[in-house]
Amino acid sequence: xxxxxxxxESEYAMLYFLKDPPNICSLIGLLSSIIxxxxxxxxxxxxxxxxxxxxVAFDWADGMxxxxxxxxxxxxxxxxxxxxxxxxxxxxxxxxxxxxxxxxRFNPLFLxxxxxxxxxGALRLSYFNVFGMIDKKTYRGLAxxxxxxxxxxxxxxxxxxxxxxxxxxxxxxxxxxxxxxLAPIRTYKFGAKWFYVLVAYTIIISTxxxxxx
Numbered sequence: 001x002x003x004x005x006x007x008x009e010s011e012y013a014m015l016y017f018l019k020d021p022p023n024i025c026s027l028i029g030l031l032s033s034i035i036x037x038x039x040x041x042x043x044x045x046x047x048x049x050x051x052x053x054x055x056v057a058f059d060w061a062d063g064m065x066x067x068x069x070x071x072x073x074x075x076x077x078x079x080x081x082x083x084x085x086x087x088x089x090x091x092x093x094x095x096x097x098x099x100x101x102x103x104x105r106f107n108p109l110f111l112x113x114x115x116x117x118x119x120x121g122a123l124r125l126s127y128f129n130v131f132g133m134i135d136k137k138t139y140r141g142l143a144x145x146x147x148x149x150x151x152x153x154x155x156x157x158x159x160x161x162x163x164x165x166x167x168x169x170x171x172x173x174x175x176x177x178x179x180x181x182l183a184p185i186r187t188y189k190f191g192a193k194w195f196y197v198l199v200a201y202t203i204i205i206s207t208x209x210x211x212x213x
Contacts, residue, residue, distance in 0.1 A: 093121025
């Protein structure tokens, strides 16, 4: 949508767009990611994964809410698209990069991986913002939110490995996921019915991580 189709910027205060339920949902997801980043830095990795998993749930929820709002204005929709993309870079690029660095005890060898995660995420989101999906049900490359879903599942098995072995494994897995994020392959977009599966998964993983922590 071109800027000419939107109201002049002086007609709205920025905080006006907080009245939009999908935008509120997006910001709650951002809060979840910030909590995840905090726990990553402090070395509470399971708590960090709980935080970012809930950010995925809120990210999916804001889209569902937006699609079901009949009277949502074009201005709210345009701001929501930009807000969602900017939050995605925090949740699914900055968070994984910080998580990897922290889990690697800030060893300089983990720095290239952290850079690639952020750079790859920025490139993917920029590409998506310009070209969008292949069709209504198909992405090009693996969507970034899948990375943290997979990462949280892998951490179920962390306690069965030595720290050194698992840190190398996590590094390799995150680089492999990045390759899939940028690969010219078709991946399926999970529909609304999968939201309830995601919420159930998030509750189960969160409960389990809290229990073993």
